[in-house]
Amino acid sequence: MNERELIERVQKGETEAFKDLMAPYERRIYSLLYGMVGDHEDALELTQEVFIKAYRSIKSFRMASSFYTWLYRIAVNLALDFRRHWVANPEPKEASDPPDEGGPDSSLLRKELNEQIHRAMALLSAQHRAIVLLREVEGLSYREIAEIMGCRLGTVMSRLHYAREGLRRALEPYLKGGG
């Protein structure tokens, strides 16, 4: 069953079709949100919120635009709201660690690199972070990113360049070594 048929079924109220519709996006949405908020627990909770919001508003979705840009827009807006709320009411907490995979050495190195990446991401504004994640992790085109972020193509390009420069400066030792 293709995506369009699944969307129509969900719009008619078939809850069972919703899981099939979202299956290709669950990890991608989670990754985007994890990059935006930098914490596993928060990213999982936001993923749930995105999916519930998508289900509740899917009747308003018109087939004119692509489903994933519509879905990413919900995700980015919720993540931006989350950041705004977090900035207004910071709750200091330790970042939840992901489960270890691989040997102890590779795990430690990866953990150190990931911590550096999240620190570098935290130096960017939420808007810059969203744009760099939509491009680098999700692989969306500039036009799709502009549609999701509600800004112009030129803004996407300049913000993407600025974000990349910031990340390259912060992660220089890891990039020079070739990753």
Place this chain on the structure above:
Amino acid sequence: MHGCARFTPLLEGYLDGELSAEQIDAVEEHLWSCPRCQKELEELCTLRKILREAMEEGLVNEQLQVAWDRITEGLTPPTLKERIWWPVRNLLPPFRPLRTLAWGLALLAILLFIIPLVTTAPSPPVEVESIESEHPVMIFQGEEGMTVIWLFEAEE
């Protein structure tokens, strides 16, 4: 290298697949002979690789299953009882059995103390008769007996 200033701004577009066919040809020709731009492009590729790995790590299927259970709960419309009861419940303080029992016993003790006081309080005396004369007399009947009040004017 020669012409880097012209091509560096195009490297990101090249990596992102956002250039025209002519621009792609020009960038590739320059890259062939420019180690500096090759290195620049390599760093951009590495940045992409490590970002992807960092964002995709850590999520295990069990967590997704738990997330889906909660999502499914969120999709089910609340029953009529839940729609009425939940907002009321949110306004009430949380139910704690021991504290509620303590408050109940305290209230009961207060009531047991107050009720006898209220029920045994003496009723006010009732005027049963008054005699109009030079020195008026008023007779009151109370629970504890009869009271007679005789009024005299003080002599000047």
